[in-house]
Amino acid sequence: MTSDLIYICAGSGLVGLALYRLSTCRDMLLRVLSLNVLAVGVAMLFLASARHAGITDAVPQAFVLTGIVVLVAVTAALLALAERVDGQDDE
Amino acid sequence: MSLAFDILLTIGIFFTAAATLGMRDRVGSVVGFVVAGLLVALSWVRLGAPDVALAEAAIGAGLTGALLLRSSGRLKPVERLISPPSHRFIVALIAAAFAGALAWAVYTASGAALYPALVSERLASSGVTNPVTAVLLNFRAWDTLLEIAVLFAALILVRIVAPAVPQPVALGELMLPFARIIVPMCAFLAGHLLWQGASVPGGAFQAGAMLAGGLLVLMLGGFAAPTPRLMSWGAMLALVGLAVFSLAALGAEVLTGTLLLYPDGTAKFWILGIEAALTLSIAAMLCLLFCGVPRRPLK
Numbered sequence: 001m002t003s004d005l006i007y008i009c010a011g012s013g014l015v016g017l018a019l020y021r022l023s024t025c026r027d028m029l030l031r032v033l034s035l036n037v038l039a040v041g042v043a044m045l046f047l048a049s050a051r052h053a054g055i056t057d058a059v060p061q062a063f064v065l066t067g068i069v070v071l072v073a074v075t076a077a078l079l080a081l082a083e084r085v086d087g088q089d090d091e
Numbered sequence: 092m093s094l095a096f097d098i099l100l101t102i103g104i105f106f107t108a109a110a111t112l113g114m115r116d117r118v119g120s121v122v123g124f125v126v127a128g129l130l131v132a133l134s135w136v137r138l139g140a141p142d143v144a145l146a147e148a149a150i151g152a153g154l155t156g157a158l159l160l161r162s163s164g165r166l167k168p169v170e171r172l173i174s175p176p177s178h179r180f181i182v183a184l185i186a187a188a189f190a191g192a193l194a195w196a197v198y199t200a201s202g203a204a205l206y207p208a209l210v211s212e213r214l215a216s217s218g219v220t221n222p223v224t225a226v227l228l229n230f231r232a233w234d235t236l237l238e239i240a241v242l243f244a245a246l247i248l249v250r251i252v253a254p255a256v257p258q259p260v261a262l263g264e265l266m267l268p269f270a271r272i273i274v275p276m277c278a279f280l281a282g283h284l285l286w287q288g289a290s291v292p293g294g295a296f297q298a299g300a301m302l303a304g305g306l307l308v309l310m311l312g313g314f315a316a317p318t319p320r321l322m323s324w325g326a327m328l329a330l331v332g333l334a335v336f337s338l339a340a341l342g343a344e345v346l347t348g349t350l351l352l353y354p355d356g357t358a359k360f361w362i363l364g365i366e367a368a369l370t371l372s373i374a375a376m377l378c379l380l381f382c383g384v385p386r387r388p389l390k
Contacts, residue, residue, distance in 0.1 A: 003097045007138060008197050010101035014108055016190025021112040023182050024174045029117055029159065029166050033124055036155060037108050040131050045197050047138045052204045056139035058222035059206040062231060065223070066238050068146045069296055069373075072155050073245035076380035079162040080252040086167050 007048035014041030028082040032075055039071050097137060104130045117163040121156055128152025141292035142223040145284070149300035154377055157307060161257060161381065218358025219289040227294065228362045232351040236340060239333050239369065242376050246329060250384035257382055259313040266312045277305025285370050289359070295366040299373025306378045317382050325375045326384055332372025339365050 018038035022031060043064045050060035104127055111123035128151045135144035174182070210222050210230070217225035227235050281301040288294030309315045339361060344350045353361040 003094055003137075005198060006094075006097045006101055007134065008194050010105055010134075012190040012194035012197070013105050015193060016186040017105070017109055017112065019189060020183055020186040023186075024179050025112075027169050029163055030112060030120065032162075033120060033159065034112060036124065036151070037112065037127075040108075040127075040151070043143070044131075044134065044138075045193070047135065047140050047143065049197055049200065051139060052207060054139070055207065057204060057206050058210050058226050059231070061140045061143055061223050062226040062234075064140070064143050065146050065227065065296060066234060068143070068151050069238055070241050072150050072158070072377070073242045073380065075155050076158055077245045077248045077252075079158055080249045080254045080383075083162060083165050083254045084252045086165070 004048050004051060007044055011041045011044030011048060014038070014044065017041075028085070029079075032078050032082070035078075036071065036075065039067060043067060093137075097134075100130065100134055100137065104134060117166075117168070118160070121159045121163055124159065125152045125156040128156065142221070142294065142297070145292060145297040146300070149297055149304065150377075153304055154300060154307075154381070158381060165255070216355075216358070218353070218360075218362050221288060221290055221292065221294075223292070224288050224294050224362070228365060229353070229358060232340075232365075236336050236351070239336055239372070242373070243329065243333050246326075246376055246379055246384065249380055254383045256317055257311065259311050259316065262312060270308055270312050270314060273308055274305045277301050277308070281305070281370065281374070285366060288366065289363070295369040296373060298366075298370045300377060302370065302374035303377035303381075306374060307381060310378070310382060322379065322382070322384060325379050328375035329372055329379060332369045332376075335368035335372075336365055 014037055018034045018041060021034040022038070025031060025034070046060050046064055047056065050057040107123055107127040107130060111120050111127055114120045114123060129148060132144045132148040132152065135141070135147055210226065213230070214220065214222055214225055217229040219225050219229070281298040284293035284301060285295060285298040286293075288298070306315075310317055315321065340351050343353055343361070346354050
């Protein structure tokens with residue numbers, strides 16, 4: 001139970017850190033990075049609360065796995081858009 | 092002992108993430124992110140989720156790191172911190188309060204766990220013995236089908252926006268021996284992860300990411316130039332996974348009357364068939380998300 005608490009605190013800490021950076025920074029690469037950190041924090045909360053009697057529930061594990069794959073797609077799409085926005089500023 | 096390890100690990104993750112988001116150097120930020128990703132993968136193992144750890148290391152740290160590194164050189168630098176100190180102070184207070192409330196809410200949340208009993212009860216009839224694979228490709232296969240559709244939608248967006256195709260540069264003499272070891276290794280490990288996913292941690296996503304890593308080594312090492320022809324073949328391959336999965340869903344609907352409910356006793360073959368198609372398709376999609384999809388020249 002104590003180790004669950006450690007991971008819950010770390011997960012919330014990562015969420016707070018990512019929210020802080022998302023709202024104080026205009027650099028697009030750092031914003032995408034913050035989004036990734038936010039996702040890691042949420043996944044950590046999810047998995048830390050999915051443990052019951054030493055066994056991790058398979059359904060939240062599948063959700064987090066799906067989340068990781070969706071996030072890489074979102075990251076690729078956002079970076080492509082960011083590059084396009086930067087390119088248009090030049091014109 | 093393990094408690095001390097957990098504390099050190101979470102402190103390490105938090106400070107690596109903080110350093111990553113606070114650094115002025117972009118390449119440094121991306122490297123910090125990859126290091127944090129690997130530490131996070133270790134923490135997934137500690138939390139009893141090795142399937143997620145494999146995906147985090149391959150996709151979350153590896154491929155996302157490659158994508159960020161590609162863009163770090165292309166995006167124009169801007170001043171990092173434009174917010175005035177008073178604004179930052181207030182935002183930090185709000186973020187800290189939110190994080191504290193979140194931790195308190197999650198820690199005090201109670202409720203019976205519904206899923207473990209349901210999953211273990213029906214695992215025998217799912218066709219696989221790894222509960223995570225059973226959830227992903229049998230119990231909640233609908234989610235996974237939509238996830239592939241999301242990946243494909245991202246690919247279409249990247250095709251429309253059309254970022255510049257990365258041009259490989261000469262990387263020196265050690266690249267060839269490196270590729271000779273790493274590329275066959277990636278292909279071998281991908282097959283292994285795909286096959287073992289039925290019983291122990293592994294599966295189509297981890298295998299696909301592994302294969303994509305090998306393909307990127309070939310491409311960035313200059314061994315297989317991303318010609319338009321090769322990339323349109325890749326785009327076809329990217330469609331295969333979604334097509335096979337959708338056909339399987341419709342086929343199961345015809346045979347059993349329920350979408351994605353596989354006929355009795357044959358679930359293993361359905362799952363393996365879908366997973367094999369998904370592995371190739373995910374590898375192709377992740378590669379194309381990295382190097383962009385060529386548009387056919389207008390006539």
